[in-house]
Every structure is written in structure tokens, then in C-alpha cells.
Amino acid sequence: MRPQKPLPTDPPTPGEVARQTARFRALIAKPTRERLRSLVAACHRQLEQTVEAHPPRQTVACRMGCDHCCHLYVSATAPELLAIAEHVAAWPPERRDALRSRLADALPATRGLSPVERVGLGLPCPMLEGGLCGIYPVRPLGCRAYASFDAAACERSTRERDARAQIPVPKINMRSRRLLSHCLRAALADRGLDGNSYELIEGLSRVLETPDADARWAAGEGVLAGVRTDS
Structure with a gap:
């Protein structure tokens, strides 16, 4: 069995933060649509490569159709929201309309709620379609990083x-999410450019x-x- 690589330091070193921020910054020398998409793709790819390089010793319990984490507060940067909107624009009209309807229903119920209040609300993400994420290929960093060892919990x-x-x-997922989110926004x-991270439902509704x-x-x-x- 191949020995597992040691986990990167947590918190990341200042040098790692600076290098990752510089890589992201170089991708958007000009904020064109293509470069913004490249920035988002690079951020998401970096997360996946880091997690793959440092697999946990326990088995991750997440499986297709397991949507318990899709009832939580999620935020995304503007470039991520714009990438999601482009993905949705390619859907058939009836599918786009169904998402817009779910967003419209969820917006007044979720607007202004804190992450803790969102858990108490128990409202599923409007992006769910039959228990599956309709925007899975372009789901934001927060969703990509989330994983659990215990589906029952x-x-x-x-x-x-x-x-x-x-x-x-x-731990590697959460560490990578914090690092990449910080560097992307920086x-x-x-x-x-606007480095804020916005609540997903209201942010996507606005962009659409x-x-x-x-x-x-x-x-x-x-x-x-x-x-x-x-x-």
C-alpha cells in the first residue's frame, strides 16, 4: 500500500496563501467571461486534486442521492454564481422555469437567515431535482468541500x-475550502473586483x-x- 502523504499544515503557511492567491490573480489579468470561468474551474480543480492527494483513512459516507447537507446555508462568490447561471442557461426552458419557480418560493423563506436559522428551517436547496443536485458540475466550493464519515449523523x-x-x-476538505475561499476572494x-461571498439562493436569483x-x-x-x- 502506498504510504499516505502527511496532511498540509493547518493553518496554511503565509507562503502557501501568497502562492495560491498569485495563481488565482494571474488567471484574471482581464476579467473576461472566459477568464472568470477559468478562475472558478481552477479553484474547484485545486480542491479536488488536494483531496485526492490526501485521502482520509476513514471511508467517506456521501453517496448519490444523499442530500442531507443540501438543507444548509451555502454561499458562493460572484464568479461562481455567474458560472452556475451560464450552466442553467443551457437547460431546456421548462427546466429553467422550474428552477426559477423553486428559487422564487425559497427566497422569501430564507432571506436574511443565519446558517443556524437555515438548519432550523429545514428547507431543501432549490437546486435539488429528485434528490440530486441539478448544478452538480458547477456547484460552489462550499458544496464541493462538504463531506461526512457518518451518513446517519x-x-x-x-x-x-x-x-x-x-x-x-x-479535515483536508475543510482546510482546503478555507484556503481556497480566502485566496479566491483575495x-x-x-x-x-468584488471578492464577497453571497448567499446562494438570493445571489443566484439576482444573477439569473x-x-x-x-x-x-x-x-x-x-x-x-x-x-x-x-x-
């Missing part, structure tokens, strides 16, 4: 709407209803003004 947390439930998660800010959202956001227009951000 996740099920109990969802059923009991318990925000304090102890869910055993892979790279955007360094380029004079905004014509030419990519160009307007890149030009500095407040496309997402008023949408809840992570502190």
Missing part, C-alpha cells in the same frame, strides 16, 4: 434540524434576472448589491 441533523449536531468531516479584491450579468459585474456594477454576504 447527517440524517439525524436534518431530521431534528439540529445545527449543533456533530458531523465528522474530513485575488478578486486584488484585481479591484440580470441581463448581461457577467459584463456588468466585471465593469463594477453592483449586480449583487443588497444580497446577504458572509461576514
Whole structure:
């Protein structure tokens, strides 16, 4: 059996943070649609490669159709939201309309709620379609990083709407998410772009209803003004 590589230091070293931020910053020398998509893809690919290089000793319990974590507060940066909107734009009209309807129903129920309050609400993500993530290929970093060693613990947390439930998660996933999220947002800010991370339901709703959202956001227009951000 191949020996497992030691886990990277947590927290990351200043040098690692600087190098990762520089890599992201180089991808968006110009904030074109293509470069923004490359930035998002690079961030998501880096997460997957890091997790693959440092597999946990325990078996991850997550399986297709297991959607307990799809009842939580999720946030995403503007480039991630724009990538999701482009993905949705390629759907057949009836599928797009169904998502818009679910978003419209969820928006008033979730607007302004904290992550803890969202657990208590118990509302499934509007992106779910028959228990599966409809935006899986472009799901945001927070969703990609989330994993659990205990599906039963996740099920109990969802059923009991318990925000304090102890869910055993892979440390490398959480460490990578924190690092990549920080560096992604820092790279955007360094380029004079909006580096905030926005609540997914309201943020995606806003982007979907905004014509030419990519160009307007890149030009500095407040496309997402008023949408809840992570502190």
C-alpha cells in the first residue's frame, strides 16, 4: 500500500496563501467571461486534486442521492454564481422555469437567515431535482468541500434540524475550502473586483434576472448589491 502523504499544515503557511492567491490573480489579468470561468474551474480543480492527494483513512459516507447537507446555508462568490447561471442557461426552458419557480418560493423563506436559522428551517436547496443536485458540475466550493464519515449523523441533523449536531468531516476538505475561499476572494479584491461571498439562493436569483450579468459585474456594477454576504 502506498504510504499516505502527511496532511498540509493547518493553518496554511503565509507562503502557501501568497502562492495560491498569485495563481488565482494571474488567471484574471482581464476579467473576461472566459477568464472568470477559468478562475472558478481552477479553484474547484485545486480542491479536488488536494483531496485526492490526501485521502482520509476513514471511508467517506456521501453517496448519490444523499442530500442531507443540501438543507444548509451555502454561499458562493460572484464568479461562481455567474458560472452556475451560464450552466442553467443551457437547460431546456421548462427546466429553467422550474428552477426559477423553486428559487422564487425559497427566497422569501430564507432571506436574511443565519446558517443556524437555515438548519432550523429545514428547507431543501432549490437546486435539488429528485434528490440530486441539478448544478452538480458547477456547484460552489462550499458544496464541493462538504463531506461526512457518518451518513446517519447527517440524517439525524436534518431530521431534528439540529445545527449543533456533530458531523465528522474530513479535515483536508475543510482546510482546503478555507484556503481556497480566502485566496479566491483575495485575488478578486486584488484585481479591484468584488471578492464577497453571497448567499446562494438570493445571489443566484439576482444573477439569473440580470441581463448581461457577467459584463456588468466585471465593469463594477453592483449586480449583487443588497444580497446577504458572509461576514
